[in-house]
Structures are given as structure tokens and as C-alpha cells.
């Protein structure tokens with residue numbers, strides 16, 4: 332049958348895999364199909380994905396059975412369900428399985444049911460969402476917090492609610508898609524500054540102010556970049572914004588809770604609590620739930636978001652159970668247990684990076700919950716991801732559009748509850764898979780379809 336996975340023996344079949352065409356091409360080639368038939372013009376993309384699937388190098392849409400734990404059972408990618416060491420889930424402090432978090436969720440599920448049944452503005456709020464706003468505001472030193480049903484919605488909603496067509500957005504070139512898509516939807520005056528490059532940002536700010544003193548400028552960056560594990564100089568970025576009458580938005584999806592004193596993230600670590608114009612984040616990495624937020628110290632921003640951020644106004648709110656889950660996670664994050672979990676998480680990240688470096692591997696960025704392991708080549712990242720899944724190590728192979736073309740890498744996301752033994756075993760398997768993948772035969776690109 333056409334879609335049956337082809338049995339694969341990694342000991343012998345890398346040549347056949349390269350010859351199959353499944354290691355060639357990239358999503359960018361299929362981005363803008365032409366022709367009037369919207370239903371069928373995506374067929375070449377579908378064929379290419381099916382080819383990759385048949386050869387076991389389509390690691391997307393796999394199924395996780397049970398909780399996102401360090402040892403997890405995963406199905407898909409041409410494999411029957413199997414258990415392995417999991418670096419592909421986002422649960423940095425291992426709070427998704429914490430008994431107090433599960434208790435809080437179960438209690439509120441029993442009390443309120445599973446559903447918010449309205450957008451935040453139309454009776455979708457609960458006392459748990461109110462308490463969550465309050466608690467997040469306290470952690471971030473922000474008086475106003477607006478909640479969103481997803482982190483994606485918070486990013487897109489914040490940018491589109493605040494910026495309009497005659498304003499400008501200056502955005503870090505590697506910012507998350509939710510922010511870039513928000514910027515593109517809000518204004519045509521969008522420029523990317525080189526990743527983390529404050530000199531380039533200053534140049535762009537000065538250029539805008541030389542010709543336009545009236546328009547608003549939103550500068551967008553992240554606390555911890557999720558594919559690169561690096562961070563901007565926030566005091567300097569905020570200073571530049573003040574100097575040129577711009578407003579700074581920082582997305583703290585990956586660092587809030589998992590890093591910084593008391594879980595205050597990179598903003599706290601850089602001494603900037605309460606000093607960043609707008610802070611935006613997601614609960615989905617550390618706080619065991621879908622959801623997102625925007626926080627600031629201006630009441631008028633809150634009002635603007637409530638009425639003009641589509642994903643807040645026109646989408647159902649977080650359920651009471653989700654709000655209670657995040658609230659309980661925040662309680663743990665801010666206490667002694669949070670300190671211990673953050674220390675465990677950082678120990679795991681440091682150990683994995685050190686072991687990989689001993690093996691001659693290149694990890695990007697700085698120690699954080701994210702360990703990006705560079706391959707550069709799309710074909711190598713596909714082969715490495717496939718070999719690892721077969722050996723019981725689950726990672727996310729990242730290629731375009733998650734990262735730029737030619738910037739493929741394996742992304743490992745650490746958890747506080749990974750054990751040293753898991754880390755050691757994974758490091759060996761990771762290094763050997765990446766070495767084999769980089770030595771593997773070059774792909775042959777066959778025309779899809």
C-alpha cells in the first residue's frame with residue numbers, strides 16, 4: 332500500500348533512504364502553491380510529506396500516550412508505540428505531573444466543569460482567572476494582566492491590538508511566528524533587526540525617527556529564544572526604546588517560571604522586573620496548561636487589549652480548571668520547591684550540554700531549559716531524529732519554518748525530573764546519531780507528485 336511505512340534497518344538502509352528523495356526538499360518549496368484550485372493545489376506538499384512519512388522521517392504529529400514525563404510512550408513516525416527518554420515535551424519544571432497541580436485541576440474540574448463557556452469579556456472569567464491575573468501581576472511587578480486562551484493568541488493579540496497601519500514594528504529576526512504574524516497583520520512598516528543586535532536596533536530606531544516623529548514604534552523581542560537558547564540585553568533594549576520614544580514588548584514564554592530568581596525569568600535575572608513596557612507569555616512550557624497573558628503597568632493598554640485583541644475578545648477564555656492549574660503552578664514556582672526544581676532543571680541542562688560538548692557536538696546558546704543541538708543540514712536532522720526515535724530518545728528535529736533554511740537542529744527541552752542516568756544515556760545516543768546522520772549519503776531530491 333502507498334502509505335505503509337517502509338520497514339527500515341538503520342544499520343544498512345541509509346543509502347536507500349537518501350535515494351528515496353525523503354531527505355531532500357523543504358517546506359519553503361511548497362509555501363505558495365499556484366493555480367485556482369484551492370482544494371487540490373497543495374497536493375505536491377502532501378505527496379512530499381507522505382514520502383517522508385513512508386520512510387520514517389516525518390517526525391510531526393506523533394502521539395504521546397499518557398503524561399509528558401521524562402520517560403514517555405510515543406507512537407507514530409513509522410513506529411509502533413514505544414517508551415523512550417523524552418526531550419520533545421514542554422514541561423520544564425515537571426509540574427504537569429505534580430500531585431498538587433493535578434489535585435487543583437481535579438478539584439476545580441469537579442466544581443466548575445471543564446469549560447469556560449464564554450470569552451473573557453462575556454462571562455468567561457472565573458474567580459480562578461481573577462486570582463491568576465493577580466498572582467502573575469505580583470510575580471512580574473505589573474499592575475495589569477490580560478489573559479488569553481493560548482500563548483499564540485496573547486502574542487498575536489497584543490501586537491495587533493496595539494499597533495495600526497501607520498505605526499512601525501521592529502522585531503528580532505528570530506522572534507516566534509506568533510509575534511511575526513501579529514506584526515505582519517498589524518502594519519506594513521515592519522523591519523527585522525539582526526538577532527540580539529542592539530546596534531542594529533538603534534540604527535533602525537534612528538532611521539524611523541529621522542522621518543517620522545509622530546508614529547508609534549513597537550520593539551519586539553523574547554526573554555529566551557526557543558530555538559537558540561539565548562537572550563537579549565533587556566536593560567539596553569528598554570533604554571533604546573525610551574531614547575527613541577518606542578515601546579518594548581518581551582515574550583517570556585520559555586523563561587518565566589523556569590529561570591530567574593523566584594521564577595521571574597530573564598526579566599528578573601536582568602534586574603528589570605516592573606521596568607519592561609509590556610511583558611507577554613505562555614503557560615504551556617512551565618505552567619502545565621494552555622494559555623497566555625499580557626502584563627504591563629498601564630491601565631489603558633489593558634483596556635485596548637480587552638476590546639481590540641481578537642484572541643481575547645472573540646475566543647473563549649481559559650477554563651476555570653486551566654486557570655486553577657496555572658495558579659497552583661505559580662504557587663509552586665514562587666516557593667522553595669520552585670527553587671529546587673529550577674536548580675534540578677539547570678543541573679540537567681548543564682550536564683547534557685557538557686556531555687554533548689565532550690562528544691564533539693555543537694550546542695547553541697547558553698545554559699537554559701532548551702538545548703539546541705546543531706546539525707545545519709535538513710537531511711541530517713531528519714536522519715538523526717529518526718535514528719534517535721528508534722533508539723528510544725524523543726527529540727524535536729527542527730527545520731524550516733521553525734528555524735531558517737540551513738539552520739536545522741535538534742531541539743531538546745529539559746525537565747526538572749530527567750534523571751542523571753537518562754541524561755547520560757541520551758548524550759551518547761544523541762552524539763552517535765548526529766555523527767551517523769552527518770556522515771550519511773547526500774539526499775537525492777526527486778520531484779514530488
Ligand SMILES: Cc1ncc(COP(=O)(O)O)c(C=O)c1O
Nearest residue numbers: 481482483507509557584613615
Ligand atoms: C516564544 C513563544 N511565544 C509564544 C508561543 C505560543 O505559545 P502557545 O504554544 O502556548 O500558544 C510559543 C510556543 O511555541 C513560543 O515559543
